[in-house]
Amino acid sequence: MANSQPSPILVVGSGPSGLVAALTLLRNGVPVRIIEKAAAFHAGQRGAGIMPRSLEVYNLLGVTEILNLGQLSKPICNYELPGGRKPKFIVNMTPFTEPTPDTPFLNPLLLGQHHSEEIFRSHIEKYGVHVELNTELVSFSQDADGVTAQVIKRSDGSEVTETIRTPFMIGADGARGVTRKALGLTFVGESRPTDRLIIGDLFVKGIDEDYWHAWGDFTTRVVSLRPTEYQDRFFIVAGGRDADYKALLSDRNALIKFIVETTGRDELEFGEFIGLSEYSPNIRMVDRFSKDRIFVVGDAAHVHSPTGGQGMNSSIQDSFNLAWKLALVSKGQAPMSLLESYNDERAPVIREMLSQTTKILNNAMSAKPNDTNAQKATWNRPKILFQLGVNYRWSPVVVDEHRPYSADDAQSALEAYGSETDRTIHAGDRAPDAPGLAAPGVETKFFEIFKPNLHTALLFYPSPADAKAVLDNLATWGEGTVKTVVVLPKGATPQSLPGADLVVEDKLGHAYAAYGDIVADGYPVILIRPDGAVGAIVSGVEGVQRYHKGIFSN
Missing domain, CATH: 3.30.70.2450 (Alpha-Beta Plaits)
Structure with missing residues (x-):
């Protein structure tokens, strides 16, 4: 499909999910407009917990200030009553875990939501985009070519009505916002x-x-x-x-x-x-995350118990999942059908998120004052909540020739949050990091190579010449869509290769440690999506073509 300069996408709401959607689109060269009903930006800590998977999102987006400013969680001291001064017990909700080569962000951080939002706005403003406060979405309609939104802009006691024409609209306007209600999406669940x-x-x-x-x-x-x-x-x-x-x-x-x-x-x-x-607490989610050209993310799509620290993290991951796909469609590089995968991929994850957080809520609300063990247990947070296992193995747009997902296979039962013990990599999983990748004058790692505006093709071939057929095919994808990286085993000598953006030696062995069993089984081509998920694990050109068709021409 031909490239064309897209019109600005309208983002309704300037909370974390709206800002992540906007920055991801901007990083992909797609203009945005962000409107916010409130007269001032949110102030306060709520939504402070940032899980490791979200830290990986921030790293991909280049928002490194959050990584540096976030604090590790302090131990919880619960006091005996009456008196309130003598500790009854001290427990660490998320004990520090030493980072590993494949997972450099392995500990949740705390940073006030308002502080994170300030940082995101500063990055967005580098693109000349500013959040428009006092600007309320009141109605909208859509047709085959775009969305027409009616907004009211308020200033100094006066109101001005504006009509905005946009190719797509993202509703990040929260549970009480206009978008979900006007779309007629159901909000199934319960109130507490x-x-x-x-x-x-x-x-x-x-x-x-x-x-x-x-x-x-x-x-x-x-x-x-x-x-x-x-x-x-x-x-x-x-x-x-x-x-x-x-x-x-x-x-x-x-x-x-x-x-x-x-x-x-x-x-x-x-x-x-x-x-x-x-x-x-309201525990609800929509029946669908989109209708045609309008999408809901974050609290507009799901609300939850705050226990477990999953809500804000799930919200920004909604946006990150959606925005790279929306960018490809906006630029004419992918068909509208790609956007259906947003609902296909995120709905199972959110259902599991609601299940996990509700269990924690129920435990917290029922623990009796004289039951110290039950009270201590209310602070336990299994590592599955770090969201490193969140995956899209069932997605219609991922390709796994090594371990194909089958809904009929009991061993492949849908586990949207993955498992704390399963270390195997499937298409749809997060892609691990690997430091110590060396080329003449260069030392890098996967988390520096991956970008939110590009696919990354990792080609694990013992000899650069073996990668030629796949590189020739990747060259047909189109300019600015894929970065090609040939990963040679430890001890090999990197040299430039026609069609390869980078040829590196796995000097420390971490890349082959992560993907070695897959490569040994005859599947040396790993395609990483712009959101840091493994899009495909394939043996060669045929698998690459199959994945390309699912993303760019389905």
């Missing part, structure tokens, strides 16, 4: 009004920042204070079955009294409260 919480930020002195502090339990009343990246600023979760939420949110003194009575810590000094709100 009895499991309410108050969340927000507050400045408090008189308590150390070495621990995440917790008192009480959800069956009566509870307060937890988590230190943040800012001195004396804590993220608070407060509530319980006997809490008067109306009073706590409307009366600062009532909330302070509740904190002091629950914690027993009358020496605490309270400063400013920021972004306090009531949160009631």
Whole structure:
């Protein structure tokens, strides 16, 4: 298909999912316009937990400030009551794990959502794009060629109506937003009004920042204070079955009294409260993630319990999955049918996310105050929640000649979050890193080679000449679509090769350690998608052509 300069894609909402969608499109050379109903940007820590899979997304997008500024989780100190000063138990929710060559981001980080959003906006602004505040989507319609959106722009008490014509629209406008409702998507699930919480930020002195502090339990009343990246600023979760939420949110003194009575810590000094709100868990997801040219991501597509730290991470991964595909279609390099894979791939992942987080919520809400083991267990976080196993093995646009996925095969049962013990690589899995890749004057690693605007073809051939047939085929893909990397075994001498962008020696052996069994079985061609997932594991030209057809010409 011919390349053409696309018109800006409209992104509705400037939270993490909207910003990731926008930056990914911009990195792919697709213009965007971002509108935001609110008059000011969000302030507060909520959505602070960043899982390792999301850190890989940020690394791919070049948003390295988040990787550097994020903090490791502090140990949780739960106190005996009454008194509130003697620890009942101390537990580390995510004990530090030493990174490995294939997984350099192996520990969740904490960084306030507002802080992450500031960083994303700074990257987006480098492209001359700014979030348009006070701009509300009120209605839209779509036809075969695009979307027509009606928005209201507010400024200094006045309102101006604008009609925006866009080829595609991404609804990142949250659970209460216009997009999902106007599309007529169902929002199946349940509400938990009895499991309410108050969340927000507050400045408090008189308590150390070495621990995440917790008192009480959800069956009566509870307060937890988590230190943040800012001195004396804590993220608070407060509530319980006997809490008067109306009073706590409307009366600062009532909330302070509740904190002091629950914690027993009358020496605490309270400063400013920021972004306090009531949160009631809703556990819901849409029946479909898109209709024709309009898509929903993040909270517009699914809401969940905050327990487990999966929501924000799942939201940005929605956007990352969608945006590279949308970029190819927008530029005329792929057909509209490719966009169906967004729903095919993300829906099973989100169903599993809701299942995982609901289990944790149920445990937290039912743990009794006199059951220390149950209370400790509420802080346990299995490593499956790091999302490194999230995969798309069943996807219609991945090709796996080595271990073909079969819905009829009991061994291939759909496990959208993967397994903590299964180390085999399938098409649809995350692609591992491998440092120590050497060429004359160059030392690099896969996570430096992979880009969010390119496929990467990894060709594991013992001799560069063996890669010629595949390289010749990849050359037909079109300019700016694929980067070709020939990976030679340890001890081989890299040399330039016609058609190869890079020829490297696996100097430390990590690349062949990750893919060696696949290569030994006769499948030396690994195609990595722009979102860092393995798109194909194939033996040669025929498999490459099959994958290309599924992405670029299906």
